[in-house]
Amino acid sequence: MPWSWRKLLAIHPLVRNHFWHSLGNGQNTFAWHDTWATCCPIIDIVTHRMIKEAGFESHSKVVEIIENGSWRLPSFWDNRILNTNVPLLQEHMMDSIKWCTDAGVLHDFSVSLAWEDLRVREPLVDWxxxxxxxxxxxxxxxxxxxxxxxxxxxxxxxxxxxxxxxxxxxxxxxxxxxxxxxxxxxxxxxxxxxxxxxxxxxxxxxxxxxxxxxxxxxxxxxxxxxxxxxxxxxxxxxxxxxxxxxxxxxxxxxxxxxxxxxxx
Incomplete structure (x- = not known):
């Protein structure tokens, strides 16, 4: 595995919750693994077996779990998912990735924003x-x-x-x-x-x-x-x-x- 990929995987737990998928048509956002709603990532709540038994795949997209403005999910699934507002998908708009700050504000990604959220802060030394x-x-x-x-x-x-x-x-x-x-x-x-x-x-x-x-x-x-x-x-x-x-x-x-x- 290339060095760059090893480094990216090493910091994945640190940055995971900062990458927020802003939905357009829902065709490019993974339903279970990406963060696109407050209940996400859904894979932390359900199992792969539950996904399979519900008729979906591990790589299903958000557009596949919504139909006519309602969830296509089993009624016995966790209320943290089912009580989440169903996003209004827009057919002609692509999904985009935003940076979610520690304050919960979405922005276009920038290195400076990431640095402010991820850097280790220590007290100012007196010298x-x-x-x-x-x-x-x-x-x-x-x-x-x-x-x-x-x-x-x-x-x-x-x-x-x-x-x-x-x-x-x-x-x-x-x-x-x-x-x-x-x-x-x-x-x-x-x-x-x-x-x-x-x-x-x-x-x-x-x-x-x-x-x-x-x-x-x-x-x-x-x-x-x-x-x-x-x-x-x-x-x-x-x-x-x-x-x-x-x-x-x-x-x-x-x-x-x-x-x-x-x-x-």
């Missing part, structure tokens, strides 16, 4: 505030300080922006994302360089933080700047660009061959 940023040791460690206020990171941002002829560093995530939104869907060489520089700077600053914290290894600001710039240039070498004056200027700036230009 949390003394953990300083590994890059400068001057302030408590935080995302805002690490990427924008830290002197080490600030110099990295300033230098790579200067080398690339950009102005991405704005002092906050909101400033960076505001500038990036303007060019996110564009494929001009300037927008491509901006996205590569941003990704490279964030990745390498975060990696440097973790290396210092967990591996006790350090790289200088100049080394990080060199890595970000060289990685950006190598990535640009794999792309092709429309031939215009701005592109030619960019290729010259990055010392890239004219063969990257798409012939007109």
């Amino acid at each position: 949390y505030h003394i953990l300083s940023c590994p890059l400068c040791s001057t302030q408590p460690d935080s995302h805002t300080h690490l990427f924008f206020d830290c002197p080490f990171s600030s110099r990295v941002w300033d230098e790579v922006n200067k080398i690339a002829g950009l102005s991405l560093y704005g002092g906050s995530w909101a400033d960076v994302l505001h500038d990036l939104k303007k060019i996110a869907r564009k494929n001009f060489v300037h927008s491509v360089v901006s996205k590569l520089i941003l990704a490279g700077a964030v990745y390498n600053i975060w990696q440097e933080r973790n290396n210092r914290l967990f591996n006790q290894s350090k790289r200088s600001e100049d080394k990080l700047i060199q890595i970000i710039v060289s990685t950006t240039r190598l990535k640009l070498m794999t792309l092709r660009f429309k031939n215009n004056s701005r592109t030619e200027a960019a290729l010259s700036h990055w010392k890239l061959p004219s063969s990257l230009l798409i012939p007109t």
Whole structure:
């Protein structure tokens, strides 16, 4: 069995009750094993023999146990099932899977919601505030300080922006994302360089933080700047660009061959 499946099966009891099947036509939701009503999963209440004797299969779908707005279930089955309101199926609507929070609210699935419900919570330790940023040791460690206020990171941002002829560093995530939104869907060489520089700077600053914290290894600001710039240039070498004056200027700036230009 693949490693990924073993891991999924290992956490199945933990996440089982969080996956809620929102019924449409009931054709894609398993009647006994999926959670689609408060009495579910029904397999926790009935046995496989009871299912078989009632004329159903272990893989029967919800649509098969409802007829004309009523249950097609034996009258002697547990009242927790029989007293559940019969769902109103909608023939032309597909079933969907939602994430049911610990508070019982249904949402479209997201990793952040799952993390909030599943993570282990421990009391805040009284020494949390003394953990300083590994890059400068001057302030408590935080995302805002690490990427924008830290002197080490600030110099990295300033230098790579200067080398690339950009102005991405704005002092906050909101400033960076505001500038990036303007060019996110564009494929001009300037927008491509901006996205590569941003990704490279964030990745390498975060990696440097973790290396210092967990591996006790350090790289200088100049080394990080060199890595970000060289990685950006190598990535640009794999792309092709429309031939215009701005592109030619960019290729010259990055010392890239004219063969990257798409012939007109």
